[in-house]
Amino acid sequence: xxxxxxxxxxxxxxxxxxxxxxxxxxxxxxxxxxxxxxxxxxxxxxxxxxxxxxxxxxxxxxxxxxxxxxxxxxxxxxxxxxxxxxxxxxxxxxxxxxxxxxxxxxxxxxxxxxxxxxxxxxxxxxxxxxxxxxxxxxxxxxxxxxxxxxxxxxxxxxxxxxxxxxxxxxxxxxxxxxxxxxxxxxxxxxxxxxxxxxxxxxxxxxxxxxxxxxxxxxxxxxxxxxxxxxxxxxxxxxxxxxxxxxxxxxxxxxxxxxxxxxxxxxxxxxxxxxxxxxxxxxxxxxxxxxxxxxxxxxxxxxxxxxxxxxxx
Amino acid sequence: xxxxxxxxxxxxxxxxxxxxxxxxxxxxxxxxxxxxxxxxxxxxxxxxxxxxxxxxxxxxxxxxxxxxxxxxxxxxxxxxxxxxxxxxxxxxxxxxxxxxxxxxxxxxxxxxxxxxxxxxxxxxxxxxxxxxxxxxxxxxxxxxxxxxxxxxxxxxxxxxxxxxxxxxxxxxxxxxxxxxxxxxxxxxxxxxxxxxxxxxxxxxxxxxxxxxxxxxxxxxxxxxxxxxxxxxxxxxxxxxxxxxxxxxxxxxxxxxxxxxxxxxxxxxxxxxxxxxxxxxxxxxxxxxxxxxxxxxxxxxxxxxxxxxxxxxxxxxxxxxxxxxxxxxxxxxxxxxxxxxxxxxxxxxxxxxxxxxxxxxxxxxxxxxxxxxxxxxxxxxxxxxxxxxxxxxxxxxxxxxxxxxxxxxxxxxxxxxxxxxxxxxxxxxxxxxxxxxxxxxxxxx
Numbered sequence: 001x002x003x004x005x006x007x008x009x010x011x012x013x014x015x016x017x018x019x020x021x022x023x024x025x026x027x028x029x030x031x032x033x034x035x036x037x038x039x040x041x042x043x044x045x046x047x048x049x050x051x052x053x054x055x056x057x058x059x060x061x062x063x064x065x066x067x068x069x070x071x072x073x074x075x076x077x078x079x080x081x082x083x084x085x086x087x088x089x090x091x092x093x094x095x096x097x098x099x100x101x102x103x104x105x106x107x108x109x110x111x112x113x114x115x116x117x118x119x120x121x122x123x124x125x126x127x128x129x130x131x132x133x134x135x136x137x138x139x140x141x142x143x144x145x146x147x148x149x150x151x152x153x154x155x156x157x158x159x160x161x162x163x164x165x166x167x168x169x170x171x172x173x174x175x176x177x178x179x180x181x182x183x184x185x186x187x188x189x190x191x192x193x194x195x196x197x198x199x200x201x202x203x204x205x206x207x208x209x210x211x212x213x214x215x216x217x218x219x220x221x222x223x224x225x226x227x228x229x230x231x232x233x234x235x236x237x238x239x240x241x242x243x244x245x246x247x248x249x250x251x252x253x254x255x256x257x258x259x260x261x262x263x264x265x266x267x268x269x270x271x272x273x274x275x276x277x278x279x280x281x282x283x284x285x286x287x288x289x290x291x292x293x294x295x296x297x298x299x300x301x302x303x304x305x306x307x308x309x310x311x312x
Numbered sequence: 313x314x315x316x317x318x319x320x321x322x323x324x325x326x327x328x329x330x331x332x333x334x335x336x337x338x339x340x341x342x343x344x345x346x347x348x349x350x351x352x353x354x355x356x357x358x359x360x361x362x363x364x365x366x367x368x369x370x371x372x373x374x375x376x377x378x379x380x381x382x383x384x385x386x387x388x389x390x391x392x393x394x395x396x397x398x399x400x401x402x403x404x405x406x407x408x409x410x411x412x413x414x415x416x417x418x419x420x421x422x423x424x425x426x427x428x429x430x431x432x433x434x435x436x437x438x439x440x441x442x443x444x445x446x447x448x449x450x451x452x453x454x455x456x457x458x459x460x461x462x463x464x465x466x467x468x469x470x471x472x473x474x475x476x477x478x479x480x481x482x483x484x485x486x487x488x489x490x491x492x493x494x495x496x497x498x499x500x501x502x503x504x505x506x507x508x509x510x511x512x513x514x515x516x517x518x519x520x521x522x523x524x525x526x527x528x529x530x531x532x533x534x535x536x537x538x539x540x541x542x543x544x545x546x547x548x549x550x551x552x553x554x555x556x557x558x559x560x561x562x563x564x565x566x567x568x569x570x571x572x573x574x575x576x577x578x579x580x581x582x583x584x585x586x587x588x589x590x591x592x593x594x595x596x597x598x599x600x601x602x603x604x605x606x607x608x609x610x611x612x613x614x615x616x617x618x619x620x621x622x623x624x625x626x627x628x629x630x631x632x633x634x635x636x637x638x639x640x641x642x643x644x645x646x647x648x649x650x651x652x653x654x655x656x657x658x659x660x661x662x663x664x665x666x667x668x669x670x671x672x673x674x675x676x677x678x679x680x681x682x683x684x685x686x687x688x689x690x691x692x693x694x695x696x697x698x699x700x701x702x703x704x705x706x707x708x709x710x711x712x713x714x715x716x717x718x719x720x721x722x723x724x725x726x727x728x729x730x731x732x733x734x735x736x737x738x739x740x741x742x743x744x745x746x747x748x749x750x751x752x753x754x755x756x
Contacts, residue, residue, distance in 0.1 A: 064418030
């Protein structure tokens with residue numbers, strides 16, 4: 001017995017390294033695979049992000065030495081009419097993109113899901129704007145909306161002068177809506193394709209059962225389609241909110257935030273302060289505000305998900 | 313660990329190391345060359361610069377310059393970013409001495425005092441331009457092109473309508489009213505694509521309506537931008553906008569760019585356009601008949617200001633990067649750009665670009681120079697009625713305010729007085745901080 005137990009005791013410690021070594025090696029392999037991404041993350045996200053936090057407490061102009069000024073940038077930002085103006089435009093933009101393209105994408109996808117012939121053609125047609133470079137589509141739309149030679153002038157030549165004096169991008173009352181319209185032109189086709197893909201995964205038996213019960217297309221949409229694609233819908237809504245606060249490209253290319261700030265959003269304001277007014281410190285504070293908004297959106301989403309017990 | 317796994321691990325580690333190293337290195341030319349970023353209005357201008365200055369310099373001695381061409385409207389921002397990252401070229405381009413002073417105050421550029429003595433730049437450059445390029449009494453940049461604001465017009469349109477270039481506000485208003493009645497936009501303008509276009513107009517009107525004397529007083533802290541003369545000048549612009557004289561109105565102002573203005577002048581849909589003398593080349597290219605346009609000095613917009621004021625402007629200033637390993641060669645290249653009048657005027661004759669602020673006489677102009685260019689650079693030295701371009705003489709933050717907030721004057725969101733209050737506030741801060749530039753005293 002002794003002879004049998006002693007070897008067993010000696011075996012026990014001896015067997016541990018044999019089990020550990022593979023685990024250690026596996027960890028090493030895992031870290032080796034993750035390492036490049038971590039390096040990239042530290043170099044281009046975490047590092048600059050932390051640097052921005054630091055610069056937001058300084059008066060850095062982008063080329064000189066930063067001086068610590070405490071909360072002065074934040075105090076100025078919170079009392080700034082320009083920041084409030086840009087923030088309100090972000091809210092308007094968010095509401096627009098939560099309603100218009102989402103509705104167009106949902107309805108378009110639902111209608112497309114009910115046809116068999118030509119579905120691929122329509123999908124491609126609707127998706128094409130999304131693959132166009134922003135600068136290209138912005139340039140096209142600038143030409144279309146140009147009061148001197150665009151749609152207004154063309155319609156006037158055809159005897160329909162009702163758009164002759166409408167300057168879509170030059171009128172402060174119309175500019176934000178015009179830029180949002182152009183961005184939506186590119187965006188809604190993308191949503192349609194995503195919603196369509198989600199709808200195609202819904203069990204057809206549900207629709208058949210509903211039809212047997214006498215449900216029409218509207219009821220099918222509300223009672224089957226929408227609940228079935230809720231994970232996709234909620235995720236896209238969340239991303240729409242985040243993207244709406246980060247929007248920059250179309251506004252910058254078309255109006256640069258003008259006329260007179262009528263299309264300014266936080267990111268164009270941030271860009272102008274950083275690169276035109278040489279106020280990198282102040283711009284970093286605005287960037288912090290943007291980050292807080294995005295973080296709050298994500299946290300709110302997870303809280304809602306937990307509370308409502310959503311499966312997304 | 314089997315061989316495949318080892319290979320994978322090794323590959324992953326190498327990739328991580330490579331990415332790290334890539335992030336730490338900067339692109340660029342051979343480290344033995346002087347690096348320079350240039351920006352040009354047209355490919356033909358770039359070709360001429362390459363041939364006359366880059367190839368010329370590289371062919372003369374051991375030092376070589378490697379030029380990278382950037383977008384004209386963004387080179388300032390690109391340079392600032394590169395300077396902050398420690399990746400700027402050896403010879404640093406700035407949009408004038410005001411922008412160059414920012415780099416100097418951040419200790420990003422070298423003092424050029426020793427090189428000034430070596431190459432005799434103080435004697436070569438016009439005194440006002442030399443003084444303007446100093447920061448704390450030390451030469452920190454070298455101006456490589458100077459010009460002014462003028463009034464452009466289409467000769468055929470003026471002839472057809474019996475107009476002559478206006479010299480007073482009354483004459484200007486008569487032409488503007490007549491042009492408007494005939495369906496012609498009286499005065500081109502706008503800031504689409506480049507918001508800085510607004511300060512071209514503000515510069516012209518401040519100099520022609522307020523006058524160089526009062527501007528000098530404001531720039532030296534003896535007067536305020538909130539004084540009635542300044543308010544009246546901005547009100548004048550606002551009146552032109554409200555009357556539809558400028559750019560056809562406020563809305564068009566925001567959707568009209570420089571190209572559209574020059575095109576409008578060329579096709580006769582715009583009567584006049586106030587812009588800088590850098591536009592000579594663009595106008596000759598846009599007009600079907602390159603002789604179809606001409607320029608006139610700015611009209612007087614106030615009885616107290618003599619007609620024909622030339623607001624002086626430096627559009628390009630070069631500095632030497634504080635981190636350069638080729639300071640001597642960089643300075644030699646700058647001297648090659650400005651040190652020889654004949655070479656500079658040869659470039660001007662070929663491209664229409666503004667020459668450096670050098671002392672030269674009419675007999676030095678090459679035979680093939682455009683007569684309008686020759687006239688400009690004969691008239692400016694001959695007059696004492698010279699003023700101040702905002703981008704050259706206003707301190708950086710004040711200039712940025714002047715541009716960004718002018719939109720609100722155009723839309724009517726702020727009054728002229730409110731706009732100028734903000735301008736003065738910004739100027740006061742920079743004046744107190746000692747970051748204003750040294751304007752030349754008005755010549756009587």
